[in-house]
Amino acid sequence: xKKIGRMLLLSAVxxxxxxxxxxxxxxxxxxxxLALWHYESENGAMGKAWKVAMEKLKEKYPDLxxxxxEKGFEQIRQTASMVLNSxxxxxxxxxxxxxxxxxxxxxxxxxxxxSDVAKERGWDKxxxxxxxxxxxxxxxxxxxxxxxxVTNYGEYVMVYYNKDMFAEYGLDVPKTFSEFEEVMAAFAAxxxxxxxxxxxxxxxxxxxxxxxLSQADEDFIKSYQLFQGDVDFHGPEFTFAANKMVEWIDNxxxxxxxxxxxxxxxxxxxxxxxxxxxxxxxWWYGRFVEEITEFDWGIFNFPGNKYHPGSSxxxxxxxxxxxxxxxxxxxxxxxxxxxxxxxxGNAGGIPVNADLxxxxxxxxxxxxxxxxxxxxxxxxxxxPDWPVAGFYDVLVAKVQDLMGKTKSADQVxxxxxxxxxxxx
Numbered sequence: 001x002k003k004i005g006r007m008l009l010l011s012a013v014x015x016x017x018x019x020x021x022x023x024x025x026x027x028x029x030x031x032x033x034l035a036l037w038h039y040e041s042e043n044g045a046m047g048k049a050w051k052v053a054m055e056k057l058k059e060k061y062p063d064l065x066x067x068x069x070e071k072g073f074e075q076i077r078q079t080a081s082m083v084l085n086s087x088x089x090x091x092x093x094x095x096x097x098x099x100x101x102x103x104x105x106x107x108x109x110x111x112x113x114x115s116d117v118a119k120e121r122g123w124d125k126x127x128x129x130x131x132x133x134x135x136x137x138x139x140x141x142x143x144x145x146x147x148x149x150v151t152n153y154g155e156y157v158m159v160y161y162n163k164d165m166f167a168e169y170g171l172d173v174p175k176t177f178s179e180f181e182e183v184m185a186a187f188a189a190x191x192x193x194x195x196x197x198x199x200x201x202x203x204x205x206x207x208x209x210x211x212x213l214s215q216a217d218e219d220f221i222k223s224y225q226l227f228q229g230d231v232d233f234h235g236p237e238f239t240f241a242a243n244k245m246v247e248w249i250d251n252x253x254x255x256x257x258x259x260x261x262x263x264x265x266x267x268x269x270x271x272x273x274x275x276x277x278x279x280x281x282x283w284w285y286g287r288f289v290e291e292i293t294e295f296d297w298g299i300f301n302f303p304g305n306k307y308h309p310g311s312s313x314x315x316x317x318x319x320x321x322x323x324x325x326x327x328x329x330x331x332x333x334x335x336x337x338x339x340x341x342x343x344x345g346n347a348g349g350i351p352v353n354a355d356l357x358x359x360x361x362x363x364x365x366x367x368x369x370x371x372x373x374x375x376x377x378x379x380x381x382x383x384p385d386w387p388v389a390g391f392y393d394v395l396v397a398k399v400q401d402l403m404g405k406t407k408s409a410d411q412v413x414x415x416x417x418x419x420x421x422x423x424x
Contacts, residue, residue, distance in 0.1 A: 034327050035067045038094035039076055045286030045349030046153060046313070052343055053334045060330065074201075077101065077392070084110040089319040092328035097134035097149060097315050098386030099142055100423075105317070106148040107140030112318040114147040117329055123150055126336055126353050130375060131312040134382075142386075143226055149315025152335045154350040154371050155282045156310025156380070157206050159303075163296040165192075165276040177214055177304035181253075187276055188252040195248070196275035198266035199259040199403050202385075205395040206309050207254075207279050208402075209384035211241035213307040221307060221381050227424065233417030234410075242409035245402045259403040281309075285367050286348025301370055307381040308374050313350070388423025 036054070040047035047070075054066050069090075077096060083089055084105060095102055105111050118124045118135075124147075127135070131151060138145025161173070166183075169190065174180040184194040197204050213221075215237045223229030232238075248254050258266075263280075270278040271288065273295050278284075279302070288297065302308060316335065318328045334340060341354035345364055350371050359365060374380060385392035398416050401407040407415075 032063050033065045033067060034092070034324050034331070035069075035090035036092050036331065037069050037071050037076065037090045039071050039073045040094070040283075041287065042070070043287060043290055044283065045344050045347035046283075048286070048347045049340050049344035049349065050335060053331060053340050056334045056337075056340070057327070057331050061327065064327070080105060081108065081110065084319045084321065087321065089321045091322040091324045092316055092318050092331055094314050095149065095317045097142070097151070097311060098383065099137075099140060100386055100389040100391055102134070102149050102315055102317060103137045103140040103142055104389045106137045106146075110320055111148045112320050112322065112325060114150060114318065114329075118147045118150065121329065121333055123147075123332075123336065127151065127312075130378075130380065131352060134312045135315060141227070149317045150332050150336075151312035151315055151352070152332075152341070153313035153344055153352060154310070155313045156308055156350075156371050156374055157210065157279065157281050158299045158301055158308075158370055160270060160278045160280065160284070160288065160297060160299055162270075162273060162276045163298050165273070165295070173298075173300050174303045180303040184248075184253045184277075185251070193255045193275060194253050194277055196266045196270045196278040197254045197258040197403075198261040198263045199396075199400045200261055201263040201396065202392070203263050203266055203278075203280050204258070204399045204403065205384050205392075206281070208241050208245055208395070208399050209309050209381075210279060210302045210305065211244050212237045212384070213309070213381055214302075214305050215240045216307055216381070225382050225387055227387070231417075231420065233413045233420065238413050238416070239409070242402055242413055245399070246405065246409060249403055249405070254403065256404075259400050282348075282350055282367060282371070289348045289361075289363060299366065299370060301373065305379075306377055307379045309383050310371070310374060310380045311382050312352075388420060391419065391423060394419045 038050060040050065042051070054068060058064055058066065076093070080095065095105070102111065124132070131154065133143045135147050135149050135151060136143060136145050137148050166173070169186060171183050171186055174183050187194040195207070197207055219229060220237055223231050249256065266278065267280070267284055267287070269275060271291050316332045318325055322328060336353050338353060338355050341351035342358040345351040345354045345359045345368070346361060348364060348367065350368055359368070385395050394416065398412045401412050402409065
């Protein structure tokens, strides 16, 4: 028996012994309780909006006990398959979208098919086709098939910049890739590391992917993300990105200690004004609105790119073993209501069903405009770790190899290609 087969068998035996009710296909439902997990910070846009959504759900069900647990992104990502395959599964939870995450769980039969619910409740009318790409999966591959999740916001990767530092050194927002490098060179010449980067988690691989996308076209993205063609990891896209990451380290555009930095530490360092720029996602935006008080800041899309990492937001998923699915559906309904969407938008999120007349903050409008510009260009390229299961950890490790120069660019690309193609 292959190793993975033995692991699955052992897992099945373990859960049959520890959770016998689940093993028999039974899980006692309690109509007065709802178990809900998500991994958004309390003061972030989604965290604020979903807190109010829980209050609205309580108004509808006064006797309902909501057992909310804030989980870490990594905690859910690493344990989802095991937890959802047990009686410990929540009724509704936030989960990452993509083939390697929601797609994988859907193919394992761990997520409820929401197709009929989406039609009955009008979610398919609220969410447009480009947003629902990440909600629908067929044999674990996104973009087609049944609904296994519902998003209620958008997200994308952008460049955050310190306007005060730009003004101090007489620098303008770059419009092209070459201008972007000129700005970084100007900061480096003053002894300032231009980019805050976290190599130990997702941010560094998103910088790497922005560089890949600077050389990419639609055919490349469809091949890489949707398997509609062959992917050459020694082709111009990945080769450019790998060599450029090494060059940026050599030029001092990324600090040597960034290889071991975590995402949270990166964000805090930017918040303290230690770096003039940070390339990361819109999920930071709401926090920065509240937490950055010592300098003026703004955003711009990665210069010169038509395509950008981004998609719908993470998904609400309902585990197959959930006890209270109808109440879970009611909660999802509430998160899609204009009232909650406006809270999300005004707190710095990117709503998908807001009354835009209720969005007054010009900074929030700037955020939404950046997303709309990408949508208008059909420029959402999803995320680099999505295509195959386990690729997130592979990318973290290989980009760290590039940043730390423990392996050559050629070696890293070869190993990325081997992991990608074996994962198919």
